[in-house]
Every structure is written in C-alpha cells, then in structure tokens.
Amino acid sequence: MDELEFMRGRVYGAxxxxxxxxxxxxxxxxxxxxxxxxxxxxxxxxxxxxxESVALPTEIGAHGPGGRALYAPRAAESRRFHWHGDSP
Numbered sequence: 356m357d358e359l360e361f362m363r364g365r366v367y368g369a370x371x372x373x374x375x376x377x378x379x380x381x382x383x384x385x386x387x388x389x390x391x392x393x394x395x396x397x398x399x400x401x402x403x404x405x406x407e408s409v410a411l412p413t414e415i416g417a418h419g420p421g422g423r424a425l426y427a428p429r430a431a432e433s434r435r436f437h438w439h440g441d442s443p
Contacts (some may be wrong), residue, residue: 367393367411388424388438389416395426395436409436416441 365374366382367390376382382394383405390413397405408427416422418441426436 365393367395383428383433384435385411385424385426386435386437388426388441389413390424390426391438405433408439410442418443 364376366376367385376394380396381398383397385391385393385395390411395409395411406428408425410423410425413422413424414420416424421443423442425439425442427439428436
C-alpha cells in the first residue's frame with residue numbers, strides 16, 4: 356500500500372490509530388494537493404464557514420513543516436474542497 360492509498364478516507368488531524376470517519380459527523384473531501392483524499396470534519400462549523408477557504412497546517416506541502424495547504428469549496432460541489440496552493 357502506498358502513502359496516497361493509506362491516507363485516502365482518513366480524517367485530517369485525527370489520531371493515526373483511529374483516523375476513519377465517525378458516524379454522525381459531517382465531512383468534506385479534500386481534492387488535490389498534499390492532503391488529497393483526506394476528509395475534513397466540518398460538523399461544528401457554522402454554515403457560512405463551510406463556504407470559505409481554509410489554510411490547513413501540513414508538513415507535507417511545498418513549504419514543509421509550518422506550511423499550510425489552501426483549500427476552498429466550489430459552488431457546485433459543497434462536499435469537496437479543492438486545493439488552491441500552499442503557503443508558508
């Protein structure tokens with residue numbers, strides 16, 4: 356199993372031992388970039404925040420440790436956030 360296959364379907368920020376999605380929670384799929392295939396838990400986000408860009412800390416982006424991967428929803432795909440680049 357390669358790294359991409361290992362990460363797919365796992366929840367961003369979850370403990371490695373229990374990284375699968377939980378029942379009763381709301382998730383969006385991260386598409387593209389270093390976090391491709393991960394799920395982002397948006398259960399506790401107010402509705403307006405689910406339509407805004409997010410900068411997610413990651414060590415595997417273009418800027419290494421301390422960097423962030425930028426994701427945003429597209430109007431037609433409310434359940435997917437697409438990658439828009441990395442920032443330091």
